[in-house]
Amino acid sequence: MNIVEVKNLTKEYPAFRLSEVSFSLKEGSITGFVGRNGAGKTTTIKAMLNLVHRDAGDIRYFGLPLAGHEKEIRQRIGYSTGSVSWYPRKRLQDIASVTGSFFPNWDDNAYRAYMKEFSLDEQKTPRELSEGMKVKFNLVLALSHRAEVLILDEPTSGLDPFSREELLEIFTMLRDGGTAVFFSTHIVSDLEKCADDILYISRGKIRAAKTKQDFCDAYSHAGESLEDTILRMEKEAVRA
Numbered sequence: 001m002n003i004v005e006v007k008n009l010t011k012e013y014p015a016f017r018l019s020e021v022s023f024s025l026k027e028g029s030i031t032g033f034v035g036r037n038g039a040g041k042t043t044t045i046k047a048m049l050n051l052v053h054r055d056a057g058d059i060r061y062f063g064l065p066l067a068g069h070e071k072e073i074r075q076r077i078g079y080s081t082g083s084v085s086w087y088p089r090k091r092l093q094d095i096a097s098v099t100g101s102f103f104p105n106w107d108d109n110a111y112r113a114y115m116k117e118f119s120l121d122e123q124k125t126p127r128e129l130s131e132g133m134k135v136k137f138n139l140v141l142a143l144s145h146r147a148e149v150l151i152l153d154e155p156t157s158g159l160d161p162f163s164r165e166e167l168l169e170i171f172t173m174l175r176d177g178g179t180a181v182f183f184s185t186h187i188v189s190d191l192e193k194c195a196d197d198i199l200y201i202s203r204g205k206i207r208a209a210k211t212k213q214d215f216c217d218a219y220s221h222a223g224e225s226l227e228d229t230i231l232r233m234e235k236e237a238v239r240a
Helices: 041-048 070-074 092-100 108-117 131-143 161-176 188-194 212-219 226-239
Strands: 002-013 016-026 030-034 056-061 077-080 149-153 180-185 197-202 205-211
Touching: 002 041, 002 180, 016 030, 016 041, 016 056, 016 180, 016 197, 016 205, 030 041, 030 161, 030 188, 041 056, 041 149, 041 180, 077 131, 092 108, 092 131, 108 131, 131 149, 131 161, 161 180, 161 188, 180 188, 188 226, 197 212, 197 226, 205 212, 205 226, 212 226
Parallel strands: 030 180, 030 197, 077 149, 149 180
Antiparallel strands: 002 016, 002 056, 197 205
16 A cells, blocks of 8 residues: 655756656555765655645645645654754753654653663753764654654664664564655665665656565666666766
8 A cells, every 4th residue: 555655746946856756655665765965865855744845746645635734644754854953952851752742642662662772861962962873863753653654864874883773673673563664875785674665866866666676677787786786877877
């Protein structure tokens, strides 16, 4: 079942155009959104969350159009768009308490379990956290209200290899529980470890949207790893 549908999403800036991006996300699946920096991943995600105004296109969650149903939809999705500005001297506990007040489905037990899993001290303040720890806390907030869809922009960026591995295992656990996980990355090994589907974007256009196996069958040459394939496709797209 498709629980997110993006059709012909277009956004134009003076020096960049996101051109008629279309894809869907299935219930209980992990979709890796891959492309080099500047390819359009963040613009796509921000448009999906109505954080930037789209010039054209239709976005639906659970069969409902985002326009007119944004408040209802936000209660059912979790998202993290990278850097977030918190009050630097507020304790993480206080930030989580305020965040949880916006979500009727906030699960305090899940919040505490993820804080423990990520080795975060809720008595600390954002100014005391490393960049990797800030990413982890942002994820805790996104994971703690039983979201049916999780949308994450470069969630593994800044994490050490062990923490990245932990996070990918959590993605798998959420997928097995029926959650759709959509995450952007330029780290192809993350896709190899956990993605069911691959969405590849280059220069503002979707170049491929397939299951991981179908992607490899369609595009990989003999002896190529997934990373080799995507690097070659990117070079070909730049030359085109």
